[in-house]
Amino acid sequence: MTGTRRRGDELEATILDAAWAEIMENGYPRLTMEGVAARARTGKQVIYRRWPDRAQLAIAAIRHTLGPLVSEVPRTGSLRGDLRSLLLRMADRGRQYRPDLFYGLLAEAPESDTGFGTVMPGVIRAILENAVARGELAHADLPSRVVSLPADLLRYEALRNAPRWGQVAGEGEIEQLLSEILDDVFLPLVLALAGPET
Structure with missing residues (x-):
């Protein structure tokens, strides 16, 4: 010393x-x-x-x-593109974690004042508000559970596949997973709740 x-x-x-x-x-x-x-x-x-x-x-x-998980809100020009960019960042961050770190934080961080799990919903809400400004959505006044859904689904998949998440997120599987989360679940729900007037 x-x-x-x-x-x-x-x-x-x-x-x-x-x-x-x-x-x-x-x-x-x-x-x-x-x-x-x-x-x-x-x-x-x-x-x-x-x-x-x-x-x-x-x-x-x-x-x-x-570094921070998200330094700025993605702006790709589309709601799907912004969400995909965000979830890719989240998946890539998960590749840096040992499985025991991921499991441990999921168990302990919600009981602690860490802000763990609160960043993504805020960014997703900002993405939705940008989509409103572009005319893709009529409004962004969606329930909190809906807003957090894509991050929650990706977190669940990472938890379920924690021992091999580095390989999942590093190969083509991640694109299939993001397509299922966004195209099969989240975007149809958001469009049903807040889609633009036709």
Whole structure:
């Protein structure tokens, strides 16, 4: 350990790098504040002050390492194109996760103040509002469960196929999956509820 005391952003980056390394090397079930503190060469109380539980720490480490899931709302020029772009990003992000990380966060993050699972519905709602502005939809005032449906369906498929999700998302299967989610389920529902006047 150096003689210079790390603070602020430098210390936070060191802790988050250590947390990601612990997750990748040992798995989420073995992630502990003690282990991260030892790897980061700091005290576990320093970690607890910033992230009260390991789910919050893991989400912060993911965002620090992989960047934000969505930096801007997709604008491809069509509702389907925007949704496909968003779901492809989500599928690609899932390829970065170990299966145990995915399972662990689904189990623990909803009980924690992580924001896990809340980003996608907000982006999907913005996509729907853009479709209204283009005249593809009459309105975007849809129930929350409808808005979250494509992300929920993709998350379910990733959960169901977690051990091989990297291969699924890396091959042609993902296009078939997105077509089923968008063309067979979500878009017909949205058009039935909010399609433009004919």
